[in-house]
Amino acid sequence: MKCPQCGTEHPPETYFCFQCGYEFVPGSRAAFAHQQAPPPKQSVGGILLKTCLGMIAVGVLLLIAAYILLWSICGRMVSGS
Numbered sequence: 756m757k758c759p760q761c762g763t764e765h766p767p768e769t770y771f772c773f774q775c776g777y778e779f780v781p782g783s784r785a786a787f788a789h790q791q792a793p794p795p796k797q798s799v800g801g802i803l804l805k806t807c808l809g810m811i812a813v814g815v816l817l818l819i820a821a822y823i824l825l826w827s828i829c830g831r832m833v834s835g836s
């Protein structure tokens with residue numbers, strides 16, 4: 756599909772010209788712009804959330820390790836005496 760305004764070649768499923776903004780399908784550019792709106796504060800929040808989740812995971816693992824260690828010590832004490 757060739758843009759009638761600037762002559763740029765586009766794939767057939769293109770709704771509007773990326774070069775000059777000519778709309779093959781009226782109203783598609785606004786819809787695209789709305790769809791492509793960058794997610795606000797996603798990156799910082801995502802990193803914080805990942806760090807928080809990682810810390811929680813490490814904490815849970817440490818708790819489980821301590822629990823297993825405690826149980827093994829208790830078991831040895833019980834069986835040893």
Ligand SMILES: [Zn+2]
Nearest residue numbers: 758761772775
């Ligand atoms: Zn064009």
